[in-house]
Amino acid sequence: MPSYQFRCRSCGDTFEVSRPMARSGDPADCPAGHADTVKLLTTFGTVGAPSAAAPMPAAPSGGGCCGGGCCR
Numbered sequence: 554m555p556s557y558q559f560r561c562r563s564c565g566d567t568f569e570v571s572r573p574m575a576r577s578g579d580p581a582d583c584p585a586g587h588a589d590t591v592k593l594l595t596t597f598g599t600v601g602a603p604s605a606a607a608p609m610p611a612a613p614s615g616g617g618c619c620g621g622g623c624c625r
Contacts, residue, residue: 558595563587
């Protein structure tokens with residue numbers, strides 16, 4: 554189940570709520586009981602080496618305006 558981060562506008566606390574994606578936009582109360590909260594935009598990314606099953610595409614060779622001879 555995904556987690557969503559919220560920040561309380563009253564006390565400034567940041568907290569997470571786990572809920573189904575279908576309820577991602579529902580409001581969430583602060584753990585301290587405040588109702589004035591805002592959902593934070595979170596990002597997700599991965600870093601890793603390419604796998605052998607997905608080879609990198611070959612570099613283009615020749616052709617094109619500056620690779621084939623139309624530039625003077």
